[in-house]
Amino acid sequence: MTHNILFEPYQLNQNMTLKNRIVMAPMNRSMADDNFIPTSAMADYYARRADTGLIITESLMISTTAQGYPNTPAIYSPEQVEGWKAVTEKVHRNGGKIFAQIWHTGRVSHPIYLNGEKPLAPSAVPLKGRVPRTADLQYETPRAMTSEEIKKIISDFTHAAANAKKAGFDGVEIHAANGYLLDQFLHWDTNRRTDQWGGTPENMSRILFEVIRKVKKEIGHVGVRLSPTAYLHLDHDERDIQVSDYVLKHLNEYGLAYVHTGMFEDNYQPHLNATVTQYIKRLYKGTVIACGGYSAETGGKALIDGDADLVAIGRPLIANPDYVIKVRQQLPLVSYDVEMLNQLF
Template sequence: MSDILFQPYRLNKALELNNRILMAPLTRCMADDNLVPTDDMVAYYARRADAGLIISEATIIRPDGQGYPNTPGLFTDAQIQGWKKVTAAVQRAGGKIFAQLWHTGRVAHPYFFGGEDVLAPSAEKVEGTVPRRRELTYVTPKPATLNDIQQLVQDYAQAAANAIEAGFDGVEIHGANGYLIDQFLHHDSNKRSDEYGGSPENMSRFALEVTDAIAASIGWEKTALRISPGAYFNMQGDARDRQVFDYLLNELQNRDLAYLHIGIFDDSMEFDYLGGRASQYVRSRYHKTLVGVGGFTADSASQAIDAGEFDLVAIGRPFIANPDYISKVRNQQDLVTYTDDMLATLV
């Protein structure tokens, strides 16, 4: 392993990271019943502050964005105050932290927000039941109206402003993994025939409007985005998706994101319509700061960064098992192996 992982990395004039290892967003479902971060969450994030950048667990922008129990929000004053404790603790420990902004779209469930409509690009239902609430079956969503979409863009921008008020160093827009923004970007979930569907330009419109609105609110240097060109989670792939992401990546290349983050659970997965791995595809079209993720070890990440495949790496489950992941890797100490029973508590 080269020492490239532990070299500082300047995202932009405003932000320099102490190393190239990011803590990936990890949904833990440990907020209180009002979706406010708890003291256990404060301690959990602070223990991992030596990551170059912590990306928070996905955090919902408004009530109807909720699809899992006890996921934190950023739309009430109590939630903002709760996150202030988290960000202050991380920053006291010398760390930096971005909030990942989330709306689950058709993966939301009315159980969590009082029986109102589930919004999505189209009336295309996800099959199956809600994780951690297996008694709940997904419902057919209501296609978002143009007014709904305009309000969603405003609510993303407001959540970003709330994140800055809460002390975050920036935000990562969750545009990946089969959730609302990603649903607009794939033909499996977007059957619209208006200005938000049909063509690559139209299908990319919502993602770009959200990104531009957030950047206008908090600045490009604090605005990042995660995308999933390869459909693999709550989504079926379609060869036409390639044209959508060709267009989207060209548009993003002409903007000044803090970074672009690939959304994939396992970067060894290959997609016929992308010509291989998602990270290879994105890197061939996006030449600014790129974050790789999906099963990397410190050794394999170091090799990939040396080879120019991406610039930063996000590490997920090993950070759950090893709060001291950075120091262990730096000192070449053995890591505790992640197991699913570790999800029961915040350590």
């Protein structure tokens, strides 16, 4: 069976070995309390999935300017750190490992979340469409960040990583995918700057590499999530491939724990001549996590074929807290249903 490879241990680096190659994908649940502190139900939710080789949390806001959805958890205050300690302790008691995904939504936000202020973005380019989980609010034109504000965001990512270490996380994942702030810098549609933060692949990726450098000084294990193709919250530009080529090649110099595919469906992309994960693996020589609609069988095949080293599972893990046991024992899985998003179990 192709999925047997999923249960092999994997040495992430010389200091960390995962008990299997199944990763819990980050999935935003919007169930923190009104101070963005994780609840006891969230701690139980993650602890029930500690059989996976690695858990990557839902996105954690790095500052008060980072919010784009209701009740998403954060990690910038001491109270939030204490809340996450309860989560990591339960996961570790159950034998699991857990990374915090840290993010900023950038223009994928609205003044209702920002005390009436405009969202921050590389350039003042509006996102079209309705704000999720609202009746009829539309996205508005964001405010182009000053160079000082960009440096502040880098500092906020650094502070979040330091807090993640205090909270007991085994590492962090820098969210630079899915059309959120760091990803907005990496695409021509949303980055129209002509200063040191835009205009060339080197300048457009400068913020990401600055974040990586600073974060690695705070916590040892650092992964990065990327969406080299503009499929969410962004419009495609043929020049984007030059940026992602540059980013992936240079990520080899940073001693990362992994690079993680940020896709809902990891399909063949004609302009990449590969699936997104295959494209990443072609340029990045370290550990690659495949993500995007994989099953145990297709994930196992990706590992056997050398397309990836680990495979992230999303919705099936929402529906099946005991996913690892069921797949190992070839038991039927509960089918995911959107109604499952209304509760944590």
